[in-house]
Every structure is written in structure tokens, then in C-alpha cells.
Amino acid sequence: MRKRWIAAAVFFLAFLAGGCRGAAPGTADSAPYEEEPEGSREHIVIGFSQIGSESDYRTANTESFKDTFTIENGYYLLFEDAQQKQENQLKAIRNFILQEVDYIILDPIVETGWDAVLQEARDAGIPVILADRSVEVSDTDLYTCWVGSDFEEEGHTAGEWLVGYLDEQGRSEEKINIVTLQGTPESTAQIGRTSGFAQVLDTQHNWNMLEYQSGDFTQAKGKEVMEYFLCTYEDIDVLVSENDNMTFGAIDAIQEAGRTCGPDGEIIVISFDGGRAAFEAMVRGEINVDVECNPIFAEQVAEIIDKLEKGEKVEKIYYVDEQYFDTSMDLEKIMEGRSF
Numbered sequence: 001m002r003k004r005w006i007a008a009a010v011f012f013l014a015f016l017a018g019g020c021r022g023a024a025p026g027t028a029d030s031a032p033y034e035e036e037p038e039g040s041r042e043h044i045v046i047g048f049s050q051i052g053s054e055s056d057y058r059t060a061n062t063e064s065f066k067d068t069f070t071i072e073n074g075y076y077l078l079f080e081d082a083q084q085k086q087e088n089q090l091k092a093i094r095n096f097i098l099q100e101v102d103y104i105i106l107d108p109i110v111e112t113g114w115d116a117v118l119q120e121a122r123d124a125g126i127p128v129i130l131a132d133r134s135v136e137v138s139d140t141d142l143y144t145c146w147v148g149s150d151f152e153e154e155g156h157t158a159g160e161w162l163v164g165y166l167d168e169q170g171r172s173e174e175k176i177n178i179v180t181l182q183g184t185p186e187s188t189a190q191i192g193r194t195s196g197f198a199q200v201l202d203t204q205h206n207w208n209m210l211e212y213q214s215g216d217f218t219q220a221k222g223k224e225v226m227e228y229f230l231c232t233y234e235d236i237d238v239l240v241s242e243n244d245n246m247t248f249g250a251i252d253a254i255q256e257a258g259r260t261c262g263p264d265g266e267i268i269v270i271s272f273d274g275g276r277a278a279f280e281a282m283v284r285g286e287i288n289v290d291v292e293c294n295p296i297f298a299e300q301v302a303e304i305i306d307k308l309e310k311g312e313k314v315e316k317i318y319y320v321d322e323q324y325f326d327t328s329m330d331l332e333k334i335m336e337g338r339s340f
């Protein structure tokens with residue numbers, strides 16, 4: 001049965017463990033003890049190791065978790081931002097284990113290197129739920145379940161979209177030169193999107209992948225790598241950019257080089273995530289298509305925890321529902337109903 005958590009003790013431990021970064025309402029890193037409505041309350045204590053704040057997706061994902069796992073909803077959230085470093089995630093998880101949290105939520109930056117720490121969590125009897133990205137471990141029992149996107153399917157969707165688009169444009173026999181801006185190497189999102197797109201690439205005799213380069217999912221690196229692509233290759237027909245923020249950087253590079261992109265430009269732009277700023281870029285005619293990756297799924301994680309609390313069985317994988325959006329759609333209308 002649940003331990004009785006004294007808010008002061010949790011706050012103090014979080015402070016000792018260096019968990020006092022980044023303020024958010026209702027989380028251990030913000031709510032001072034004096035403001036707690038009662039001295040002692042029962043909460044489900046969650047330790048969440050987030051990757052960082054490299055993209056709009058990430059910001060929205062963090063907000064989704066902070067909005068869901070609140071004191072009012074019966075949770076005490078210990079939130080740790082790893083600033084894009086796996087070593088920080090390993091430290092955070094070990095601190096969560098020391099603090100005897102009830103659940104650990106891990107968004108792993110890369111897939112490998114988790115066996116030992118997940119074994120430690122298992123030995124401590126703490127269930128680990130993977131959120132967004134996944135892990136490659138020797139024994140999948142080391143985590144309870146994974147809630148995230150089918151990244152391979154996203155990459156495949158992007159490839160299929162390009163086949164249809166080139167066909168519509170009467171370019172299905174033309175030589176098509178492609179460059180790819182990849183996400184963080186060895187992350188589930190990078191691996192899946194690259195391999196899903198490659199499955200379609202392999203079926204198209206006229207597509208030529210000029211180069212893959214990582215932009216680490218950030219706008220600054222996306223710009224830098226696109227500048228390099230533009231200097232290196234004279235004829236680029238398609239840019240595949242594995243997230244919106246790298247795409248924004250790439251668009252800046254394209255425009256600064258006096259080149260054009262989007263439906264009326266020289267370079268076809270395929271992006272992933274589908275955040276509000278990307279919709280705006282599609283409306284401006286800078287991006288052709290955006291394959292959605294939905295960061296708002298913390299409530300689904302809360303439902304899973306609820307099931308686990310009741311001793312019910314849960315699935316091993318939960319995929320978040322997704323689609324794609326392109327400039328042939330009524331984007332302004334679609335945007336109205338979107339929260340990210």
C-alpha cells in the first residue's frame with residue numbers, strides 16, 4: 001500500500017537531491033512547503049526525467065505532464081530536466097530511487113545505456129513508464145510500458161506523401177535529390193523517422209539521398225547543417241527535416257541564401273511534429289507537409305498509473321494518435337482546434 005508522504009519531507013529530499021530547478025505550479029520544484037494546504041497528505045509521488053527543452057514539442061510535452069500530475073489531481077511531481085544529457089537522466093533516476101518515489105516516468109534521450117539503472121529501479125520495486133521515446137534493453141520487463149509515437153510510421157507517412165506529391169506534379173520519373181536533417185542520433189524519434197522514410201526511398205528508383213546529417217532537433221543546428229547542405233549541393237529538390245525546430249532553422253538558411261522553399265519554391269520541405277508555428281509556416285507557404293507528432297499525452301500516462309494502482313494489467317505499448325497536414329488542407333481551420 002501507498003506510503004504516507006509528508007509534503008515537507010518530500011520537498012526537503014527534492015531540495016537535497018538538487019531537484020529544485022524550473023518552477024511549475026503543483027510540482028516539488030516550485031510549491032514551497034508553507035503553501036501546502038495541509039502538513040501531511042497522500043499523493044502518488046512521480047519522478048519524471050525529461051530530456052530537455054530543445055524544441056516546441058518538448059515544451060508542450062513538459063507542460064502536459066506538469067498540468068496533469070498536479071497536487072490537485074493527487075500527485076506529487078518531481079520534475080528533472082536533463083538538459084539533453086543522458087548522464088543527467090541517470091542521476092535523476094537514481095535520486096528518484098533514493099527518494100522512494102511511487103513511479104518513474106522516463107523520456108530517454110537515446111535508446112541504449114539504460115539496463116543497469118532500470119534494473120536498480122526494478123530492484124527497488126518502482127515501476128518505470130517510458131514516455132515519448134523508448135529504450136533498447138536486454139529485458140523488456142525492465143520497464144512497465146511505453147507511451148509514445150510510432151516514429152517509423154511517421155517516416156513512412158512522409159515518404160508516401162512525397163510519392164503522391166511528386167506524382168501530382170508530374171515529377172515521378174525525374175531525378176529527385178534529397179537531404180535529411182536528422183534528429184538526435186540514436187534517439188527513437190530519429191531512428192524511426194529515418195528508417196520509415198528509407199523504406200519508401202528504397203522503392204523509388206529516381207530518388208537520390210544526397211546526405212544525412214544530424215541537427216540534434218534544435219533550430220540553431222538545423223540552420224547550421226542546412227547552410228552546409230546548400231553550400232555542398234547545387235541541386236536539392238527535397239529537405240526531410242525530422243522536427244519542426246530544425247525546419248525553422250533550415251528555412252532561415254534557405255532564405256538567407258536567397259533560395260526558396262515550400263509549394264511555390266525550389267525545395268520541397270517535409271517536417272515532423274506539427275506544432276502551431278509549423279502550421280503558420282505552412283500557411284506562409286514555407287513548409288509543404290508536416291507529419292504530426294503529438295506531445296500532449298500525459299493524461300494517457302495518468303490513466304495507466306490509475307490502472308496500475310488498481311492492480312490492473314496494462315499494455316506494453318500505447319501509440320499516440322497522429323496524422324499529417326499539408327498545404328492542400330484548410331490549415332487555418334485545423335489550427336483552431338489544436339493545443340500545441
Ligand code: GYE
Pocket residue numbers: 054055056057058132133149189217242243244245272273293
Ligand atoms: O519530434 C522533437 C523533439 O522525441 C518525438 O523530440 C520527440 C522529438 C520531437 O525534440 O521535436
